[in-house]
Amino acid sequence: MAVEPLSNEEIERGLEDLPGWSLRDDRLVRGYSFPGHPAAARLVAEVAEAQEELGHHSDLTLGYNKVGVSVNTHSVGGKVTELDLRLAHRIEDIARGQGVS
């Protein structure tokens, strides 16, 4: 699939449907907070499985009770594409399914 970097306007429009997510240094980013470490690790584990299915992978940072997510598309030189928005939505679905918001 040929993917192209999105314009800033397209990214801003996409972010309207992704509360909590923002654009930082050409990456879509979001942080999640949890009641403890195992809950945080569960999000990372389920997101990792989904990313394998999608063939698109965010950088996940697991802390004690926080998870950081950061994604862009390497194949276009590290810019935000539709693939990143799609993954962000998938991650939101997983987080919601785990009771995280």
Ligand SMILES: C[C@H](O)[C@H](O)[C@H]1CNC2=NC(N)=NC(=O)C2=N1
């Ligand atoms: C071959 C494989 O599908 C590619 O290397 C995928 C893997 N996961 C990826 N993840 C992200 N975030 N960006 C990519 O460009 C990317 N490319």
